[in-house]
Amino acid sequence: MQIEKHTLDNGLTVLLKESRHAPVTTFWVWYRVGSRNEVPGITGIAHYAEHMLFKGSRAFPKERVHKEIARNGGVRNAYTWLDFTTFFETLPADRIDLGLRIEADRMVNALFDPEEASRERTVIISEREGAENQPTFLLREEVMGAAFRVHPYHHDTIGDMCDLETISREQLWHHYQTYYGPSNAIAVAVGDFEAPKMRARIEQLFGPLVARAEPPPVTRTEPPQRGERRLDLEGPGSTAYLQAAYRGPAAKDPDFFPMVILSSILTGASGMNLSMSSPPNRTSRLYKALVEEELAAAVSGSLSPMVDPFLYNITATVRAGRTVDEVEEALNREMAQILAEPISEEELQTAIKQSKAQFAYSSESVTNQGFWLGYASIVADVGWFEGFIDSLETVTVKDLTRAADKYLRRRNRTVGRYIPQGL
Amino acid sequence: MSSSFPSAETISRTELPNGITLLTYESFDSPSVVIGGYLWAGAISEDAQQAGLSGLTAGMLMRGTENRTFGQINGALESVGAQLAFRSGVHSAGFGGKALAEDLSLLLDILADSLQHPTFPAAELEKLRGQVLTAIQRRAHDTGRMAWLTFDALLYPDHPYGRSVLGYEETVSALRGAHLLDHYRAHYSPQGMVLAVVGAVSSGAVLDTVRSALGDWQAPDASPDQSIPPHVSLDQTRRESATVGGKSQSDLVLGWPAMARSDPDYMKAYVANTVLGIFGMMGRLGENIRERQGLAYYAYSQLQAGLGAGPWAAIAGVNPANVERAIQGILDEARRLRDEPVPQDELADSQAYLTGTMPLRLETNEGVVSALLDIERHGLGLDYLLHHADLVNSVTVEQIQETAQKFLDPDCYALAIAGPALGTA
Numbered sequence: 001m002q003i004e005k006h007t008l009d010n011g012l013t014v015l016l017k018e019s020r021h022a023p024v025t026t027f028w029v030w031y032r033v034g035s036r037n038e039v040p041g042i043t044g045i046a047h048y049a050e051h052m053l054f055k056g057s058r059a060f061p062k063e064r065v066h067k068e069i070a071r072n073g074g075v076r077n078a079y080t081w082l083d084f085t086t087f088f089e090t091l092p093a094d095r096i097d098l099g100l101r102i103e104a105d106r107m108v109n110a111l112f113d114p115e116e117a118s119r120e121r122t123v124i125i126s127e128r129e130g131a132e133n134q135p136t137f138l139l140r141e142e143v144m145g146a147a148f149r150v151h152p153y154h155h156d157t158i159g160d161m162c163d164l165e166t167i168s169r170e171q172l173w174h175h176y177q178t179y180y181g182p183s184n185a186i187a188v189a190v191g192d193f194e195a196p197k198m199r200a201r202i203e204q205l206f207g208p209l210v211a212r213a214e215p216p217p218v219t220r221t222e223p224p225q226r227g228e229r230r231l232d233l234e235g236p237g238s239t240a241y242l243q244a245a246y247r248g249p250a251a252k253d254p255d256f257f258p259m260v261i262l263s264s265i266l267t268g269a270s271g272m273n274l275s276m277s278s279p280p281n282r283t284s285r286l287y288k289a290l291v292e293e294e295l296a297a298a299v300s301g302s303l304s305p306m307v308d309p310f311l312y313n314i315t316a317t318v319r320a321g322r323t324v325d326e327v328e329e330a331l332n333r334e335m336a337q338i339l340a341e342p343i344s345e346e347e348l349q350t351a352i353k354q355s356k357a358q359f360a361y362s363s364e365s366v367t368n369q370g371f372w373l374g375y376a377s378i379v380a381d382v383g384w385f386e387g388f389i390d391s392l393e394t395v396t397v398k399d400l401t402r403a404a405d406k407y408l409r410r411r412n413r414t415v416g417r418y419i420p421q422g423l
Numbered sequence: 424m425s426s427s428f429p430s431a432e433t434i435s436r437t438e439l440p441n442g443i444t445l446l447t448y449e450s451f452d453s454p455s456v457v458i459g460g461y462l463w464a465g466a467i468s469e470d471a472q473q474a475g476l477s478g479l480t481a482g483m484l485m486r487g488t489e490n491r492t493f494g495q496i497n498g499a500l501e502s503v504g505a506q507l508a509f510r511s512g513v514h515s516a517g518f519g520g521k522a523l524a525e526d527l528s529l530l531l532d533i534l535a536d537s538l539q540h541p542t543f544p545a546a547e548l549e550k551l552r553g554q555v556l557t558a559i560q561r562r563a564h565d566t567g568r569m570a571w572l573t574f575d576a577l578l579y580p581d582h583p584y585g586r587s588v589l590g591y592e593e594t595v596s597a598l599r600g601a602h603l604l605d606h607y608r609a610h611y612s613p614q615g616m617v618l619a620v621v622g623a624v625s626s627g628a629v630l631d632t633v634r635s636a637l638g639d640w641q642a643p644d645a646s647p648d649q650s651i652p653p654h655v656s657l658d659q660t661r662r663e664s665a666t667v668g669g670k671s672q673s674d675l676v677l678g679w680p681a682m683a684r685s686d687p688d689y690m691k692a693y694v695a696n697t698v699l700g701i702f703g704m705m706g707r708l709g710e711n712i713r714e715r716q717g718l719a720y721y722a723y724s725q726l727q728a729g730l731g732a733g734p735w736a737a738i739a740g741v742n743p744a745n746v747e748r749a750i751q752g753i754l755d756e757a758r759r760l761r762d763e764p765v766p767q768d769e770l771a772d773s774q775a776y777l778t779g780t781m782p783l784r785l786e787t788n789e790g791v792v793s794a795l796l797d798i799e800r801h802g803l804g805l806d807y808l809l810h811h812a813d814l815v816n817s818v819t820v821e822q823i824q825e826t827a828q829k830f831l832d833p834d835c836y837a838l839a840i841a842g843p844a845l846g847t848a
Contacts, residue, residue, distance in 0.1 A: 021450070021452030021453075022427075022452075022782060022785070022786045023427060023782055024782050024783060024786055054704075066702075066703030066704055067703055067772050069703075070702055070703050070772060070773075070775070070776040070779075071771070071772045071775040071776060071779070072775070072779055073775065073776065073778065073779015073780045073781070073782070073783070074779070074780070074783075075780065075783060090783060092779060092782055118717075119714070119715075119716075119717040120717065121717070122717035122718065123713055123717050123718075123719070123720055124720075125742075126672065126718065126719050126720045126740070126741060126742060127720035128671075129671035129672040129742055130671075130672045130720055130721075130740050132670075132671040132672070133565070133566055133567075133670045133671055133672050134565075135564075235669060236564060236667075236668055236669025236670065237561070237564040237669075238560045238561075238563065238564065239557060239560050239561050239564070268501075269504065279501075279504070279506050280497070280500075280501065280506050280508065281501070282493075282497040282501065283494075283497050283498055283501040283502070291550075291554075292550070294549070294550055294553055297553065297554045297557035297558065298554070298557075317557060317561070318557075319553050319554070319557050320553060320556045320557045320560050321553070350501075350502050353502065353503060353504055354501065354502075354503075354504040355504075356504065356523075357455075357503065357504020357505070357522070357523050358504060360453055360454050360455045360523060361453070361455055361521060363452075363453045364452070364453045364455070364786070364787040364788055364789075365786050365787045366786065367783075367786075421669075
């Protein structure tokens with residue numbers, strides 16, 4: 001579990017972790033830029049730029065990159081989210097050099113060909129249209145918009161349609177030049193390699209890349225919430241959904257760990273995997289109150305570790321034949337309960353054990369480990385990741401009472417309801 | 424590298440006297456263990472009026488036993504971060520679970536209890552039924568799922584592959600506890616059951632634990648249903664649209680009846696499908712429909728070769744205005760694969776991808792469980808993973824073309840489209 005951390009002269013952070021259980025290595029480069037860094041007019045640009053970074057360079061034309069990775073038995077992908085943009089290759093361990101070369105090249109040599117930018121626009125619009133088909137996407141977008149009036153967490157990573165239609169190639173290029181410098185990036189390698197050799201090779205490939213100016217900071221802090229916000233969204237379908245979003249702490253806030261325990265008690269342990277899918281939560285309080293009581297067909301929660309204070313989101317699918325009002329009333333009763341009575345030591349210990357199990361499962365795949373190590377380094381730091389379980393173990397019942405009082409009150413939440421209108 | 428793949432040397436395979444086949448593989452890299460398996464109690468034995476029966480039955484196994492309530496089962500599992508779930512497929516009812524290695528006996532104990540002593544409590548059935556009916560309601564407004572539902576019914580009329588395992592509102596509403604109990608008694612049996620256990624527990628210890636949990640199970644009155652439904656054929660194009668109003672995107676599935684996993688054509692089609700809709704960024708379909716035309720975020724192909732002859736299909740999600748162009752793109756690529764020999768280097772790329780990514784697929788305990796179950800289900804032999812690369816590499820340019828000509832007829836196919844009614848988008 002030894003993680004080596006280095007910083008190159010040009011500012012690139014390098015994290016290395018040997019993991020010898022399979023002849024596989026994963027290599028990631030994480031950029032500290034996501035939709036958090038966007039302003040109205042160019043929402044969705046971080047994600048659009050990520051797509052453009054698959055369009056190749058002179059050294060690695062796009063057709064060649066796909067083929068080289070695949071023919072070497074590798075997989076590759078990229079993700080853009082609120083806080084980050086990241087790219088990875090996972091390859092048989094003896095071929096990982098290809099991933100290193102592709103990422104070093106991507107950091108400085110991408111072409112952003114105007115014709116490619118134009119073709120990709122319709123692909124991204126299609127991606128957004130696919131998302132719009134899902135009521136839960138539409139509801140989440142509305143709730144985020146209401147929960148954040150000032151902070152750019154206001155808009156979803158995919159961006160607003162009007163911006164996707166108008167973002168220019170020049171704006172994409174400017175985004176690339178602004179945010180893709182080595183000092184704004186973290187390189188992560190996990191797998192079957194010798195750390196000194198991996199370090200030397202990364203230095204050789206990334207060391208010569210010229211440092212760029214520090215990107216502008218995000219200055220738009222969300223002011224405190226002064227009362228519950230509510231919205232109803234109408235759309236096609238027969239199923240109603242309820243989303244309750246409580247303003248929560250940032251990953252680095254000491255309150256984050258008590259909130260992990262509270263979210264586990266309310267909606268179940270969080271999965272620590274790439275897909276962020278959660279394990280079953282049938283013993284959680286809200287499952288019992290909503291699903292066992294036959295008001296909801298499903299309930300889930302998410303407390304994402306984030307750079308800036310974000311949300312603890314609870315989403316319930318209203319059961320056929322029930323109403324969203326009934327689900328909300330039951331939710332309110334349960335949330336009042338957690339404020340009224342202290343959590344038992346037993347519930348606390350169960351939540352810790354559940355998180356430990358998720359942590360153990362997450363270490364099976366090097367790709368997953370690379371994901372978590374990089375993600376944690378973006379939203380907090382390596383120590384936060386290494387100390388994750390220890391931090392949970394130091395949480396006390398008193399911490400839970402204080403955190404519940406601070407974050408789980410109605411005045412601190414946004415409630416969104418999806419009201420189906422039939423076909 | 425292939426020497427590190429699970430093989431006859433490292434996989435333990437044991438047949439218990441009651442008919443259960445146990446496959447184990449040791450991996451001590453993470454302190455966890457994964458289990459998976461199946462029994463011959465799938466939807467294949469349902470008639471059309473009972474669609475959803477096998478799924479409800481599987482879903483009820485953990486909702487109360489002679490020894491534990493639903494709450495106790497979940498309490499025991501979740502308090503140690505373990506998980507277990509049953510679900511039904513067409514041919515079999517399957518299960519999967521994971522736990523910290525120290526909790527394997529608990530996991531197997533609950534598996535055994537759920538399989539041998541379910542009580543199908545009436546109140547729990549109503550809870551589950553409501554969840555299934557909600558899922559069916561959601562499906563009716565999900566363009567991707569409605570395209571598949573429509574496609575399956577179109578290609579496989581009056582056939583088990585044409586029916587939804589989840590069921591339909593009217594069939595699920597009509598099922599009674601007695602139906603579930605009948606299905607359970609008729610088909611749940613250790614005879615032919617397969618269980619794979621992979622993780623940080625020695626094979627010997629796993630065998631002891633499995634023997635003590637499941638070794639005494641007998642179900643002499645049950646008859647596992649291993650029947651294989653007949654092949655279907657298409658003699659003319661069938662096209663159907665499912666209207667899903669108010670949506671921004673249409674989904675389409677265009678395909679053909681193909682082959683079973685055991686068919687000699689399978690390996691050729693497996694490689695041909697990789698060329699058509701998987702390699703790199705979704706193969707030739709992705710290159711045409713996404714990269715060149717910018718029509719879709721996803722356009723790929725899928726070969727479902729199981730115990731019976733499943734479909735070989737192309738899938739795309741596009742703006743309603745672009746449906747016809749996407750269909751044309753798919754048919755053009757089917758035609759090209761039939762009319763022109765695939766360039767040798769393009770074939771070699773797909774072959775290298777299929778053989779080279781095997782270590783990645785076997786990296787997790789889940790991945791190994793899935794491979795072991797595949798090997799057992801299709802009788803591939805414990806050394807299959809060692810031969811996989813040779814089998815893939817033996818496919819020739821001529822065979823790709825012959826396979827495309829045999830299966831991918833651009834003038835005779837089934838096509839389902841789900842989305843806004845055309846002209847209203």
